[in-house]
Structures are given as C-alpha cells and as structure tokens.
Amino acid sequence: MTKSRIFWGTIAPTAAILNSLLFVYIILKIRGVDPVEMFKLMVSYGFDPRNLVSEINQTIAYYMAGVAAAIGFKMLLFNIGIDGQYRMGAFFGAVVGAAVSLPPILHVLIIIVTAMLAGGLWAAIAGYLKVKRGVNEVISNIMLNFIAAAIIAFLLSPNLLGSLPEGSQNLQTKPIPQSGQMPTIKAFEGEIYSVIFLALFVGIAYWVMLNKTVFGFNLRATGLSFRAARASGVNAPGMIFITTVLSGAIAGLVGMGTLLSETYSYSMAFPSGYAFTGLALALLGRNHPVGIFFAAFLWSFLERSAPVLEFEGVPPEIVIVMQGTIVLSIVIAYEVVARINLRQQQRAVGSVNAESVSNQAANVKESK
Amino acid sequence: MSTETKTAKAKSFFKSPARITLLIAGLFLIISLVESITGSVDISSPGTSGATLRFAIPLLMAGLGGLWAERAGVINIGLEGMMIVGTWTAAWFGYLHGPYVGILAAAVFGLASGFFHAILTVKIGIDQAVSGLAINLIAAGAARYLSGIYFPPVGGDRTVSPPVETLPSFTIPFVADFFKSIDEKNIFFLSNISGLLYGITRDLSVVTVALLLLVPLTSWILWRSKFGLRMRFSGENPMAAESLGINVYRTRYIAISVSGMLASLGGAYLALVASSVYREGQTAGRGFIGLATVIFGNWRPSGVFAGSLLFGFTDALRVRQAESVMSLILAAGIVALLLAIYYSVSRSWKPAGAYFGIALFALWVNQKVDTIPQEFVTVFPNFATLIVLTFLAQRLTPPAMAGMPYRRGAE
Numbered sequence: 001m002t003k004s005r006i007f008w009g010t011i012a013p014t015a016a017i018l019n020s021l022l023f024v025y026i027i028l029k030i031r032g033v034d035p036v037e038m039f040k041l042m043v044s045y046g047f048d049p050r051n052l053v054s055e056i057n058q059t060i061a062y063y064m065a066g067v068a069a070a071i072g073f074k075m076l077l078f079n080i081g082i083d084g085q086y087r088m089g090a091f092f093g094a095v096v097g098a099a100v101s102l103p104p105i106l107h108v109l110i111i112i113v114t115a116m117l118a119g120g121l122w123a124a125i126a127g128y129l130k131v132k133r134g135v136n137e138v139i140s141n142i143m144l145n146f147i148a149a150a151i152i153a154f155l156l157s158p159n160l161l162g163s164l165p166e167g168s169q170n171l172q173t174k175p176i177p178q179s180g181q182m183p184t185i186k187a188f189e190g191e192i193y194s195v196i197f198l199a200l201f202v203g204i205a206y207w208v209m210l211n212k213t214v215f216g217f218n219l220r221a222t223g224l225s226f227r228a229a230r231a232s233g234v235n236a237p238g239m240i241f242i243t244t245v246l247s248g249a250i251a252g253l254v255g256m257g258t259l260l261s262e263t264y265s266y267s268m269a270f271p272s273g274y275a276f277t278g279l280a281l282a283l284l285g286r287n288h289p290v291g292i293f294f295a296a297f298l299w300s301f302l303e304r305s306a307p308v309l310e311f312e313g314v315p316p317e318i319v320i321v322m323q324g325t326i327v328l329s330i331v332i333a334y335e336v337v338a339r340i341n342l343r344q345q346q347r348a349v350g351s352v353n354a355e356s357v358s359n360q361a362a363n364v365k366e367s368k
Numbered sequence: 369m370s371t372e373t374k375t376a377k378a379k380s381f382f383k384s385p386a387r388i389t390l391l392i393a394g395l396f397l398i399i400s401l402v403e404s405i406t407g408s409v410d411i412s413s414p415g416t417s418g419a420t421l422r423f424a425i426p427l428l429m430a431g432l433g434g435l436w437a438e439r440a441g442v443i444n445i446g447l448e449g450m451m452i453v454g455t456w457t458a459a460w461f462g463y464l465h466g467p468y469v470g471i472l473a474a475a476v477f478g479l480a481s482g483f484f485h486a487i488l489t490v491k492i493g494i495d496q497a498v499s500g501l502a503i504n505l506i507a508a509g510a511a512r513y514l515s516g517i518y519f520p521p522v523g524g525d526r527t528v529s530p531p532v533e534t535l536p537s538f539t540i541p542f543v544a545d546f547f548k549s550i551d552e553k554n555i556f557f558l559s560n561i562s563g564l565l566y567g568i569t570r571d572l573s574v575v576t577v578a579l580l581l582l583v584p585l586t587s588w589i590l591w592r593s594k595f596g597l598r599m600r601f602s603g604e605n606p607m608a609a610e611s612l613g614i615n616v617y618r619t620r621y622i623a624i625s626v627s628g629m630l631a632s633l634g635g636a637y638l639a640l641v642a643s644s645v646y647r648e649g650q651t652a653g654r655g656f657i658g659l660a661t662v663i664f665g666n667w668r669p670s671g672v673f674a675g676s677l678l679f680g681f682t683d684a685l686r687v688r689q690a691e692s693v694m695s696l697i698l699a700a701g702i703v704a705l706l707l708a709i710y711y712s713v714s715r716s717w718k719p720a721g722a723y724f725g726i727a728l729f730a731l732w733v734n735q736k737v738d739t740i741p742q743e744f745v746t747v748f749p750n751f752a753t754l755i756v757l758t759f760l761a762q763r764l765t766p767p768a769m770a771g772m773p774y775r776r777g778a779e
Contacts, residue, residue, distance in 0.1 A: 139753075
C-alpha cells in the first residue's frame with residue numbers, strides 16, 4: 001500500500017522532469033551541441049563539493065519558500081506574495097537585529113521572530129482583503145510584492161535606515177553584531193548555514209501541524225470544502241486568514257540563511273523571484289515536506305550547475321526555461337492523472353449502477 | 369429626499385458624457401490654477417502629455433489583452449511574459465527585416481503565446497495562475513537564452529539587441545501649429561489645455577495611432593458584435609452559454625490568443641517606438657500593471673484606456689519632474705475639497721467627511737513633504753489598484769466566472 005502510494009506520488013514529478021529534459025535535449029540539439037555531454041558536465045560540476053555547499057545553502061532558502069507556498073496550497077490559497085513577505089521579513093529582521101544588543105541566542109531568536117512577524121503581517125493585508133473584502137489573493141499579492149519592494153527601497157535610503165559602506169555601490173542596512181549572527185557548519189570545503197536546522201524544524205512542524213493537530217485538520221478541511229468545513233463548525237474565514245499569515249511568516253524566514261550567516265545586513269542585492277519558485281516547489285513536491293526538499297535541491301542544483309554551460313557556448317538561462325517546463329509538465333501530469341482517476345471512478349460507479357438496475361429489473365420480473 | 373436617491377442622482381450626473389467633458393474641463397481648470405499658483409508648468413506641458421501617451425500605450429495594450437482574456441473567463445497573468453515575447457521578437461525581426469516586419473512578428477508570436485495559454489487553461493484545464501506564471505518564467509528565460517545566442521555576433525550584447533530602424537512619426541498639420549501658437553501665448557487655462565493637446569498632436573508615431581484605434585475597436589467588438597456577446601457570455605456563465613449553443617472553448621481560444629497578441633504588441637511598442645532596442649527587463653512589470661488597469665477600468669475598454677492614461681501620466685511625471693507630483697497632489701486635494709462641499713450641500717455626510725479627510729491629507733502632504741520619493745510614484749498603479757479593490761469592490765463588475773475552471777459537460 002505505502003509502496004504503491006510512493007510510486008504514484010513520484011511518477012508525475014519524475015515524468016515532468018523527464019519531459020523537460022527531453023525538451024532541453026531538443027533545444028541543445030538545435031544549438032548544435034551534444035546534449036548528453038552537457039548534462040554530464042552539469043552533473044559533474046553540480047556535484048563538485050565546493051558547489052554542493054552553495055547548493056545546500058540555496059536549498060534552505062528555497063525550502064522555506066516551498067513550505068510557505070504549500071501551507072497556502074493546502075487551503076487552496078495561491079500565495080504569490082512570498083516575494084514581498086520574504087523581503088519584509090529579511091529587511092525588518094536585519095533592521096531590528098542591528099538595532100538591539102542582546103546575549104547571543106536571544107539575539108538570533110529576536111531576529112527570527114521579527115522576520116516571521118514582518119512576513120506574517122505583510123501577508124495579513126492580503127488575508128484581510130480576501131476574507132473581509134473578497135479580493136482575489138493573486139491580484140492583491142502581486143500588487144503587494146511591488147509595494148513591498150518600493151517601501152524597502154525607500155527605507156533603504158541613506159538618511160533613513162540604510163547606509164552606503166565605503167567602496168560599495170549597494171545600499172544596505174547596518175550590520176548585525178556578532179551576537180546576532182549564526183555559526184556555519186564546515187563541510188565539503190565550504191560552510192553550510194546553521195539555519196538548516198531551522199528549515200528542518202519548519203519541515204517537521206509543518207508535517208505535524210498538518211497531520212496531527214486539530215488546527216491542521218481544520219485547515220485541510222477548509223481547503224477541501226469551504227462550505228462543508230463551515231457547516232461542521234470550523235471558522236472557515238478565520239482559518240483562511242490564519243493560514244495566510246502563517247504562510248507569510250514562513251516566507252519571512254526565506255532570507256534568514258543569507259542574512260544571519262553571510263551578509264549580516266539586508267541590501268538591494270538580495271535576490272527576488274522567490275514567489276514563483278516557492279509555488280513551483282510546492283507543486284513539484286506535492287505539498288509534502290520531503291517532496292519539497294527534493295524539489296528545492298533540484299532547483300538549486302540546476303541553477304548552480306548552469307554556469308558551466310557558458311563555456312560551451314550555451315547561455316545558462318536555458319535552465320530557467322527548463323524550470324518553467326518542469327512546472328508546466330507537472331501540473332499537466334496532475335491534471336491528466338486526476339482526469340483518468342475520475343473516469344475510472346465514473347466507470348466503476350456506472351457498472352455498479354448498471355448491475356443494480358438489471359438486478360432490479362430481474363426482481364420486478366420475478367415478482368410478476 | 370432620501371440619501372439613496374441623492375447618490376443615484378450623483379451617479380447619473382457622472383454618467384452623462386456631456387457632463388463628463390465638463391468635469392474634465394473643470395479638473396483641468398483646477399490644474400491650471402495650481403500650476404499658476406505653484407509656478408510649475410510641467411503637468412500640462414507638451415512634453416508631459418507626449419510622454420504620458422508614450423508610457424500609456426504599452427500599459428493600454430497589456431490592459432486590453434487582460435480585458436480580452438478575462439471577459440472570456442480566463443485570467444491572463446502571463447501578460448508580462450507575452451510582452452517580453454513582443455519586445456524580443458519585434459527587436460530581432462525588426463533588426464533583420466525592418467520595423468514593420470518586427471511588429472508583424474510580435475503580433476504572430478504573441479498570438480502563439482496566447483494560444484499556448486489557451487491550450488493549457490482551456491483544453492488541458494490547469495490552474496490559470498500557474499499557467500500564466502509559467503509563461504512569464506519561460507518567456508523571460510527564453511528571451512535571455514536567445515539574446516545570448518543571437519545578439520552578440522551582430523553588434524548587440526547579451527542583454528541588449530542591436531538598434532532597430534525607427535518608425536516614421538508625423539505631426540498633425542495646422543492643428544498642432546494652432547495649439548502650439550496658443551500654448552506660447554501664455555493665456556490662463558487656454559494655453560494650458562492647448563499645451564497638452566500640442567503634446568499629443570506632434571511627433572505621433574504611426575504605431576501609436578494604430579494601437580489607439582484598438583480601443584474603439586475592442587469596444588465595438590465587445591459591446592456590438594456577435595463574437596463580443598459570446599465572449600462576455602463565456603465569461604459570465606459558460607454553462608448557460610454552452611447550453612445555448614455557444615462554443616465556449618472556441619470563443620476562449622480566440623479571445624486568449626488575441627489577448628496574447630495585444631500584450632505582445634505592447635511589448636513591440638516598447639522595443640520599437642519607446643526605444644529602438646530590446647533590453648533585458650524592458651517590460652519592468654508593465655504586464656502586471658496592465659492587469660491592474662483592467663481592474664481599475666472595471667473590465668471596460670474605455671476604463672482600461674483611462675486607467676492606462678492615469679498610470680502612464682504618473683510614469684511620465686516620475687521620469688520628467690518629481691516636483692510636479694506635488695502640484696498634482698495639491699490639485700487632487702482641491703478636487704476632494706470640492707467634492708466634500710458638493711456632498712455636504714446635498715447632506716450626504718459620510719462621503720462628504722471622507723472627501724474632506726482626503727483633502728486635508730493631500731494639503732498636509734503638500735505642506736509637509738518636499739518631494740514624494742520616486743519609489744512610491746513607481747508603485748502608484750499597484751497601490752491605486754489595491755485601494756480600488758478594497759473600497760470600491762462593490763462597484764466593480766468583473767466577469768462572474770473569470771478565473772474559474774470550466775470543463776464542458778462537468779458540473
């Protein structure tokens with residue numbers, strides 16, 4: 001039973017990845033390079049110990065984004081606002097972290113809590129608009145992403161919260177002192193962020209919350225059927241709001257690894273685009289904490305191993321196309337599988353019905 | 369008289385076209401007044417109105433694209449990606465075979481990208497937002513990949529295409545000269561208004577005119593043609609439409625393909641008219657602002673047009689002169705004050721109070737703040753859309769089933 005469940009759970013993602021590999025194979029063939037050679041190059045470059053570390057560090061950030069998206073998906077919420085929530089979290093985490101001086105562990109905790117609060121509160125706007133005003137969360141979140149970026153760009157100006165260090169072109173917040181920094185773990189000739197434990201905790205907490213708590217049950221119930229959940233006494237609108245905030249709080253953690261173990265300050269150089277990545281990873285990992293991990297690793301592996309293609313005259317942006325194709329393939333695969341299942345169920349119900357009808361007919365005949 | 373009849377009266381006041389013209393004239397009077405008080409002339413200068421038009425067209429095209437798709441019942445978040453398709457194909461084919469071929473290519477490839485969205489959302493039935501976002505990602509990635517291959521060998525860059533020949537532009541004879549002469553005479557109000565008109569009658573690109581004509585054309589198709597009726601029907605109630613013999617799938621296929629074409633033409637405008645190269649990141653979120661104009665324009669072509677002009681105007685001000693934003697805020701404050709007086713005369717205290725609050729706020733900002741940070745002017749469209757969605761949601765009439773999955777024969 002479990003075996004077949006794992007099989008059916010992984011077949012669609014695997015098919016999607018193979019499909020996009022095939023697509024990229026064709027594109028590379030058109031480019032006139034040997035695709036298999038390229039894939040080999042990418043694998044050997046990507047599994048090089050030095051690159052592996054940066055991949056793991058990137059995986060941590062992607063994993064948080066994926067879990068944030070998955071929480072939303074469980075509620076049928078499309079949290080495209082992860083980008084803004086992550087920025088808010090990282091920015092205010094950095095600002096508060098630089099402003100206070102506390103004993104080491106407490107300092108880090110304060111930063112993390114601030115980041116979660118900032119991300120959650122930013123998401124709360126979209127949640128409030130959805131629950132109280134009926135505003136589609138996709139639209140409001142897209143707008144909020146732009147607004148968040150503008151607010152931070154404004155606050156980063158030198159006379160407010162930002163500063164321009166000597167010899168740098170990048171506006172950034174004041175650095176977080178030693179006590180607010182997180183150590184790194186030495187491995188494979190590199191340093192892995194210790195935020196990895198936080199990611200691990202988030203993954204486990206997500207699974208436990210969803211499967212072992214009443215809150216998680218209510219969440220899933222509301223996601224499956226708003227009206228049914230409401231009828232059975234769940235405060236469904238409240239659940240939507242809380243889920244949005246929760247998703248935003250996790251999204252606020254996306255930038256923590258970079259902030260607490262590498263740059264120690266927020267700058268405009270912090271990458272964007274986490275929203276769609278998070279959604280893609282949740283889709284690819286079927287909202288399962290372990291699935292999302294593999295998806296996140298695949299994503300950062302693709303990104304970190306792409307530069308090697310440059311030397312062969314292939315623009316590395318091909319990887320972006322590949323990621324997009326993976327996402328499309330996976331949702332198509334789910335849709336097709338769902339439709340096949342539906343058809344089988346209908347057929348099963350149909351044959352049962354047909355049987356009972358013919359039985360009834362026979363009974364009627366007998367009684368006559 | 370009850371309050372309701374009063375608001376109904378107020379509503380009908382805003383609806384009559386003659387009065388709208390009067391209203392716009394009044395608005396302009398206020399702007400002229402503000403300009404003569406503050407001494408800034410940039411709001412009504414020919415340069416600003418010309419720039420407004422140039423900034424508005426890409427937003428307008430994206431907005432019309434969004435309108436076509438949503439009226440047929442499918443949300444098109446892929447507008448941004450389809451605009452990228454337009455910028456890239458217009459620049460590349462424009463470089464190879466001249467700008468007209470570039471525009472044609474943008475239209476064809478845009479149509480194809482819209483068709484792709486249609487296959488995914490209508491035929492296969494995947495989530496419309498996922499499909500749109502994936503198109504954005506793939507289009508951005510593909511454009512960068514192809515730029516890296518094709519542009520460097522021909523004098524371009526990994527991120528910038530080689531320059532494309534510019535399209536001809538013309539100045540409307542006599543009319544433009546007439547407006548120019550009045551503009552230079554510095555008569556209060558009359559000069560301001562002709563300054564604005566001079567800006568939009570000189571150096572007009574043929575493409576600008578052609579694309580502007582798509583607004584009345586879309587209006588006509590949407591409200592007067594058989595296809596428009598089918599399109600709206602598919603967006604409002606696809607099941608009922610199907611039961612009356614309308615082929616919802618086919619209608620949506622056509623509408624979404626056109627949507628892609630329009631967005632792509634907006635991209636082509638960016639690459640060929642607003643500049644003369646493809647540049648990475650050239651669309652800069654305009655597809656999403658197009659989505660915003662659809663909401664802002666209440667899913668009507670004229671509304672989308674007005675919305676894109678407004679957003680194009682803020683864009684133009686941001687680029688040209690940040691101080692003039694302040695005079696605009698002053699003008700908005702005066703308008704709000706007048707509305708407050710209007711409503712308190714008819715004793716509708718609630719809107720009167722709200723407008724009075726807005727007026728006070730605007731005047732306060734005008735007094736206390738020196739300049740509005742550029743970042744906030746940039747996101748004005750996004751912010752305005754959120755406000756509209758929050759406070760005017762009851763007045764909005766989106767297509768009922770836009771964004772909902774629909775399968776033929778399924779419940």
